[in-house]
Amino acid sequence: MKTKKFLTANLKPGMVSAEAAYTYNNHLVIQSNTTLTPDIIDKLKYYAVKAVKIYITEDGEPDIANENQEISLVSPPSLDIDGSTYFERVQQSEEFSEFKEIFTSSVDNFKEELNDIVVKNGTDTVTEMLHEVDNILSKTRNPLHLLDMMQCLRSFDDMTYMHSMNVALICHIFSTWLSLPEEERDVLVVSGLLHDIGKLKIPEEIISKPGKLTDKEFEKIRSHPRLGYEILLPKDLDNRVKLAALQHHERFNGGGYPSKLTGPEMSNFSSVVAIADVYDAMTSNRVYRKGMCPFTVIATFEKEKDLYEPSLLYLFMKRTIEAYINTEVILSNKERGKVVLINQNHLSRPVVIAGNKTYDLSKDFDIDIAALI
Numbered sequence: 001m002k003t004k005k006f007l008t009a010n011l012k013p014g015m016v017s018a019e020a021a022y023t024y025n026n027h028l029v030i031q032s033n034t035t036l037t038p039d040i041i042d043k044l045k046y047y048a049v050k051a052v053k054i055y056i057t058e059d060g061e062p063d064i065a066n067e068n069q070e071i072s073l074v075s076p077p078s079l080d081i082d083g084s085t086y087f088e089r090v091q092q093s094e095e096f097s098e099f100k101e102i103f104t105s106s107v108d109n110f111k112e113e114l115n116d117i118v119v120k121n122g123t124d125t126v127t128e129m130l131h132e133v134d135n136i137l138s139k140t141r142n143p144l145h146l147l148d149m150m151q152c153l154r155s156f157d158d159m160t161y162m163h164s165m166n167v168a169l170i171c172h173i174f175s176t177w178l179s180l181p182e183e184e185r186d187v188l189v190v191s192g193l194l195h196d197i198g199k200l201k202i203p204e205e206i207i208s209k210p211g212k213l214t215d216k217e218f219e220k221i222r223s224h225p226r227l228g229y230e231i232l233l234p235k236d237l238d239n240r241v242k243l244a245a246l247q248h249h250e251r252f253n254g255g256g257y258p259s260k261l262t263g264p265e266m267s268n269f270s271s272v273v274a275i276a277d278v279y280d281a282m283t284s285n286r287v288y289r290k291g292m293c294p295f296t297v298i299a300t301f302e303k304e305k306d307l308y309e310p311s312l313l314y315l316f317m318k319r320t321i322e323a324y325i326n327t328e329v330i331l332s333n334k335e336r337g338k339v340v341l342i343n344q345n346h347l348s349r350p351v352v353i354a355g356n357k358t359y360d361l362s363k364d365f366d367i368d369i370a371a372l373i
């Protein structure tokens with residue numbers, strides 16, 4: 001679609017930004033693909049953003065967002081009259097039903113394909129797997145839309161297959177953010193799809209045991225990176241795919257397994273898969289009906305930052321959290337507010353305006369973001 005720069009003074013509600021807009025000192029004011037509202041336009045004026053690139057139609061007219069685009073995950077809408085939360089609204093949307101349908105059938109196909117890889121050479125099966133990923137991607141608008149859709153699927157089963165598909169989709173998002181060429185992107189996505197293939201060699205009763213694992217069972221689970229590597233080693237696959245299976249539980253500070261590698265010893269793609277794997281695990285261990293607050297996820301990553309490749313982790317956190325600018329939130333002191341600025345040095349603690357008060361959460365540690373509205 002075509003784009004054109006509009007002076008902020010000439011912006012109208014309903015226009016859709018074609019790129020992110022920043023303040024003079026590089027604070028993000030709006031993400032790309034944000035549907036402008038009177039509030040957002042006021043904010044752009046307040047922060048003295050001179051002009052914004054806007055999507056236009058073929059005849060040069062601004063492309064005004066239709067009502068369906070209101071559930072923009074980049075700029076979530078404000079509280080509905082019925083008081084439903086952000087994630088509940090996503091779950092009720094038609095596009096989510098379509099996404100769920102495609103996701104479920106693609107994961108079903110992927111389940112068979114993953115089992116095939118164990119016994120076959122793999123090249124054809126890998127092409128089929130990539131096709132499943134493309135199918136899912138065709139139902140999403142942009143990386144952040146995809147992350148939100150995945151969050152909303154959490155009330156369903158979390159099995160190895162679904163987890164692997166999620167990790168592959170997150171790898172795809174990374175490839176976009178890293179501007180990887182197509183071939184590299186496919187290698188990274190396949191690394192995500194196959195990273196846990198070793199779990200297929202572990203008895204189902206251990207994998208899905210609800211209670212605490214015995215030491216022996218725990219050791220068995222921890223053998224899945226090596227088992228996966230052994231499965232993939234003879235296959236005609238890029239070496240980085242095999243290494244991702246072997247190294248995705250290694251940690252940047254040397255605290256991982258099986259070989260206690262440190263960051264520079266890991267393949268770069270293994271480092272991406274490690275972040276994607278933990279993100280998916282982190283977001284699936286909770287009750288998802290209301291969706292986990294992304295600021296909590298990022299706060300956890302900030303605490304554990306020594307475990308992951310720093311530039312990849314920063315990229316992931318920054319790009320994820322920037323999507324929530326303009327989001328309405330509930331603070332831990334029960335006040336309702338709006339995220340207005342992301343602190344580049346403390347991504348999980350943005351500036352929030354609540355009524356006539358401004359909270360800079362990077363300085364005010366007594367208050368947290370409790371939930372997205």
Ligand SMILES: [Fe+2]
Nearest residue numbers: 195196224248
């Ligand atoms: Fe794993």
